[in-house]
Amino acid sequence: xxxxxxxxxxxxxxxxxxxxxxxxxxxxxxxxxxxxxxxxxxxxxxxxxxxxxxxxxxxxxxxxxxxxxxxxxxxxxxxxxxxxxxxxxxxxxxxxxxxxxxxxxxxxxxxxxxxxxxxxxxxxxxxxxxxxxxxxxxxxxxxxxxxxxxxxxxxxxxxxxxxxxx
Numbered sequence: 001x002x003x004x005x006x007x008x009x010x011x012x013x014x015x016x017x018x019x020x021x022x023x024x025x026x027x028x029x030x031x032x033x034x035x036x037x038x039x040x041x042x043x044x045x046x047x048x049x050x051x052x053x054x055x056x057x058x059x060x061x062x063x064x065x066x067x068x069x070x071x072x073x074x075x076x077x078x079x080x081x082x083x084x085x086x087x088x089x090x091x092x093x094x095x096x097x098x099x100x101x102x103x104x105x106x107x108x109x110x111x112x113x114x115x116x117x118x119x120x121x122x123x124x125x126x127x128x129x130x131x132x133x134x135x136x137x138x139x140x141x142x143x144x145x146x147x148x149x150x151x152x153x154x155x156x157x158x159x160x161x162x163x164x165x166x
Contacts, residue, residue, distance in 0.1 A: 008022065008023040008036075009021070010022075012044065016130070016133075017044060017131045018044060018047075018129060019046070019048070020047075020050060021040065021047050026049055026052050026054055026059075027054055029062065029065065034065045038066070045129075045133075046129045056080055056082045059085060059114060059116050060082055062114060067111060071083045071085075072103055115127065
C-alpha cells in the first residue's frame, strides 16, 4: 500500500464499498497522492472526498490521473462545454434517477467514474454504491454455479434521450 500522507484521514463508511478521505485537495494532487488514492481504491472501491468544489475542468483533470477520460456515447453533454464530464441537470431534463452502472455496455468498460454532487435535495437524490464482488461472494455455492453460466447484455440505447443531445 502506498504511504498515506499524515494529514489525511481515511474512514471506512460501510461493510463493503466506501471510505471517506479528508485532508486532500483534489485540485492539487501529486503523483504520490494519486498512488495513495489508487491503493485506497483497491481497498475500499469507492472513495468520497467531502468538502471539495472543483470546477468542471479541475474535475476532468483529476480524473485524467487515472487514465483516458471517456464521455458517454449515447448521452451528449448538453449543459457543459467539457465532453468528458456529463451533467444530468434534472432541472433541464437530464435524468440519473434509476439504477445503473456507468458505461459498462462498452466492449472495454471504464475503470471508474468521478462524481461531483453540486446540490443535494433534502429528500431523495441519493447516490448509492454497491459491491458486486461482495454480492457474488455472499451467494451460496449452488447459486454461484448457476450464475457462472450466465451472460448479460449491457445496453444503454433506451437512454439516448433526445433532449440531452446537441
